[in-house]
Amino acid sequence: MSELNLPNAETVVKTAKTYARDLAERTMATFVVTAGGVAVAAGPADMFRASFWETMAAAGVAAAGTVLKGMLARAFGTKNSASLARGV
Known part of the structure; x- marks a missing residue:
């Protein structure tokens, strides 16, 4: 009979923590970059007339x-x- 090679509980928890940290970092970075991009586009370039809350909403959607x-x-x-x- 073949033996199952399952990871131990510590490995599973580390994997979930790694994934959660990775996803949180990507999400925060997306929010900050999007908010900055909308703010720059709405401000100096005067391409849009976005309020603070519209900028935050656009960043939140992203x-x-x-x-x-x-x-x-x-x-x-x-x-x-x-x-x-x-492989990432």
Whole structure:
């Protein structure tokens, strides 16, 4: 009879922590970059007339998209990464 090679509980917890940290970092970075981009576009370039709350809403939508993408990456890619790229 073949033996199952399952990871121990500590490995599973570390994997989940690594994934959560990776996804949180990507989400925060997306929010900050999007907010900055909208603020720059709305301010000095005067391309848009976005209020503070519109800027935050745009950044929030982008961050929510990052969370969804990260969850899909975990389901279809490497379990301890929020990236769809193989080996990340």
